[in-house]
């Protein structure tokens with residue numbers, strides 16, 4: 364058996380642990396493993412496919428990033444190719460992926476990614492490739508798995524940051540607004556806001572009304588707590604309104620979420636009269652070492668992917684159905700988004716403790 368592994372999309376803490384676990388589990392079965400660099404791009408590069416052995420993955424479990432590199436612009440079904448006139452044309456190179464994999468005598472691809480990369484993997488499976496998916500994203504927005512790896516590390520980073528904001532907010536009697544990642548779901552904001560006892564948590568699943576947020580802030584001042592911490596997910600939106608996007612678009616014309624923290628901070632200062640500052644935690648949430656939970660999940664996922672390959676269960680994604688590691692159809696996982704249940708335990712517990720969702 365010859366297995367290829369790639370890490371596509373944005374990075375997430377735990378990618379290296381998945382790679383190491385898969386390589387060790389495969390080698391113990393006498394299989395060969397190669398790594399494809401930068402998602403699928405490596406297949407089109409001269410030095411883009413590297414042999415992975417116990418030696419080459421030694422000492423990487425605790426490291427952030429990915430030794431294979433990642434890209435979120437490397438869709439082989441719509442691949443940017445520079446033209447003679449300097450322009451860019453999007454070209455379908457998926458057939459080349461399939462033939463390159465045959466040339467390399469790859470029996471199975473382990474695609475470690477989020478919805479974009481797993482969507483690509485699922486389309487490649489439709490073209491006959493034997494694929495197994497591993498769910499990665501700090502956003503935790505993939506259905507079929509209780510958690511994706513990388514999520515808890517992002518939550519820890521955000522929680523630590525919010526803890527630090529408490530003391531400075533209190534010292535200066537300020538309202539601090541912190542904007543967290545998560546795309547169109549509020550998992551990071553909810554978990555970190557709950558863990559760090561924010562006063563208000565704004566998530567896309569519960570559109571907000573800033574007069575309600577202002578009322579919560581004023582209540583705190585009245586009760587003698589003259590500071591407030593507002594956690595806002597980057598995809599949060601006002602009732603009847605839209606999410607905030609940055610003016611500049613990303614490469615490939617992608618609109619990028621951002622700006623909600625600043626927007627609500629200005630308005631809250633007007634509404635309450637209290638000095639309000641905002642910050643964006645940004646890519647800090649994706650960086651650094653995976654915490655123990657994510658390392659464990661990544662190691663479980665990496666070895667489970669090899670087990671599925673051994674059983675011939677292609678077209679699946681490994682998943683956590685806590686406490687069991689299981690498998691779900693890859694196509695299902697790539698198709699939908701897992702949102703925060705607005706009547707779930709954590710939202711209910713937060714409300715019970717007086718945390719406002721701005722509704």
Ligand code: F6P
Pocket residue numbers: 373435477500501502544545546597619620649
């Ligand atoms: O999907 C992970 C994520 O970090 C999102 O939370 C965020 O919106 C996005 O990626 C940022 O992507 P980029 O690094 O391409 O700007």
